Amino acid sequence: MGPQSTKPNGAPCTIHVEGEHRSVRARTGETLLLALARNGIFLRSDCGGKGVCRQCTVQDTDTGERMPACQVTVTEDLSVRIPSAARRALEVIRKPDLERAAKQLLRSRAGRVSPRERWGAAVDVGTTTLAVYLSDRVEGRVLASTSLRNPQFLFGDDVMARISAVDQNPAVLGEMQAMVLDAVAMALTSLAASVQLDPSNLCQITVVGNPTMIHIFWGVDPTPLGRHPYEPAFRDLRTDRASLLGWDSFAKTRVTTLPLLSGFLGADTVACALALDLLHSAEGTLLVDVGTNGELLLKAGTQLLGTSCATGPALEGAAIGHGMPAVSGAVRHVEMNPDATLRWEVIRRDDGPDPKPLGICGSGVLSAVAALYSSGIVQKDGRIDISKAPHRILLDHKGIPSVILVDGSHTALGTPILFTQKDVRAVQLAKAALRTGIDLLCRKAGIHAPSLIHLAGTFGSHLGPKDAITIGMLPPVGTEKVRAAGNAAGLGALLALVDPDSVEELDRLAASTRVVELASHPDFQETFVSSLAFP
Structure with a gap:
């Protein structure tokens, strides 16, 4: 230029x-x-x-x-x-709020720190969203909380893109670390001001996140996580002074990140397991955290079996033609009426009117596929049948079909929101990856299916269990056995913050977890291929 x-x-x-x-x-x-x-x-x-x-x-x-x-x-x-x-839309994808039971659990685990170390914070460093909680550690209360977009999105929306960015230019690591540290510091300072608390009085900050986010947080090269054998540089719980991170406002504060289980199972997964007390749950209890990677932990006897699945970005609305994040204007649910017309629900801002649809987010993607499959428009093998509801079908110049989900007369841009044959294939790959992980963990544990499924994270909170079972992403266990776990990672971080005894529990959890490598499993290929079809 x-x-x-x-x-x-x-x-x-x-x-x-x-x-x-x-x-x-x-x-x-x-x-x-x-x-x-x-x-x-x-x-x-x-x-x-x-x-x-x-x-x-x-x-x-x-x-x-x-x-x-x-x-x-x-x-x-x-x-x-x-x-x-x-331009990038900066609307924040909010983490689910803590429910009443979670707040009660937090209070029950509090009161084990000195009043001199009353104030602390928990931080969930997500690939997309940062969630920050200011806490009274003595009473086990969240004083104030906020969510903000992770500014590292400039280097890509998923962890592999950010790993690749560092691999191509090592100086990018410092930029990404500074971005997340500055964002968290800004959030903490703002929250402290809102409750008239001096930020320098914070004694402890507990941080969770996936392995890549935790490596970048500490300024540690994450590139080994992107190539075989995908080993993290460290696994143990890690504590240091905030001043060493350049947080001058929190010079006396300790910063702790929870343990990592593998290159793909991180401190956020550990925090979820802590919040759900997974180690002491019934046999066959399964934790599912779905994102670009699907993280799974299954209670099997006295141990936990863990693995990760390369679900790809389709389940977060990316890699979909009209996909978008779960922000206002995104279609979050689709249903087919008996007359083959579609009805949809759109996410709106808490303080705003119902917007016109702009695109479709992850939960909408799944419900759309479930609706199209249940109505026969999408076949068992994933093909779009153009003879069904022909008025909703468009063909491109190569004769490849798309389904009109929302007519252009109803959208914000005046053009229709389509679901293409390529989009269906992307969902098939994603749901097959997750189902393969679930089935192979169950076989390893010697059980037919999970006894209870906890869906963690923002996506899990909005996912319709019936839709996930309909398309075969989850086994047919019955919707009553599928529960949204809310922001279990945030709750786990808060539990670790208010209860010093949880460190021993975290050690037991990490020691009791056996990581299963799916790619080397002898049944992987056969199970994956059979999981591609809709049930």
């Missing part, structure tokens, strides 16, 4: 953003994508800054040239125009 500047690396440059009525400062040598983000202007970067998706494309208003911002190295002053389609 423009001629090369003679400004030395690191020297300040000015970027004028058309329509922003302001100019922002950038460092010579950094990407335009990162420079804009540091100044609160966020662009889409689904490919993690590789220049592949081109969704962060901006226009140089001086030359007219269009380039992905992630591929533009700032070497001079710039003036750019940012198309609305390139």
